[in-house]
Amino acid sequence: MTTQRNKLREDVKFRILRILQDNPELSQRELARKVGVSTGGVHYVLNALVEKGMLKLSNFSAAKDKRRYAYLLTPSGIAERARLTRRFMLRKLAEYEALKAEIEEVGAEFSEQEMDKIRADLKSGDSAS
Numbered sequence: 001m002t003t004q005r006n007k008l009r010e011d012v013k014f015r016i017l018r019i020l021q022d023n024p025e026l027s028q029r030e031l032a033r034k035v036g037v038s039t040g041g042v043h044y045v046l047n048a049l050v051e052k053g054m055l056k057l058s059n060f061s062a063a064k065d066k067r068r069y070a071y072l073l074t075p076s077g078i079a080e081r082a083r084l085t086r087r088f089m090l091r092k093l094a095e096y097e098a099l100k101a102e103i104e105e106v107g108a109e110f111s112e113q114e115m116d117k118i119r120a121d122l123k124s125g126d127s128a129s
Contacts, residue, residue: 007091012037014084016045017077020055024070046071054080 015035019026026034032042049055054077058070073081107115 010084010087012041013045013049014081014088016042016049017054017073017081017084020071021073021078021081024058024072025068026071027068049077052076 012035016031019031019034028042028046029039031046032039035042046055049071050057053074055071056074058072059068110118
């Protein structure tokens with residue numbers, strides 16, 4: 001059974017591979033900001049992906065600082081990204097369906113006019129009402 005912690009780890013790995021596929025030259029700090037985790041956490045995940053052969057390090061030739069690296073997805077990294085993408089979509093679609101059912105259930109407590117007002121508030125960005 002997949003725990004919540006494992007799902008979060010998988011999501012972080014998925015997001016890192018997804019971002020690096022299009023932006024291999026990102027620094028660990030920039031990547032951490034985009035993924036929403038600490039720089040240390042990104043460093044840990046990147047090292048694990050390199051060790052598993054899913055990423056390879058390459059000097060980023062256009063960088064002024066020659067210590068900068070590009071993180072390039074290997075064929076196994078591309079396959080892992082595809083696998084993680086599928087799992088991510090399955091998980092998020094299941095969450096969406098559960099949320100949609102809950103919204104319909106709670107929404108049944110409101111009149112049509114009240115629901116129209118809620119929708120109007122949502123469109124105007126007024127979620128405090």
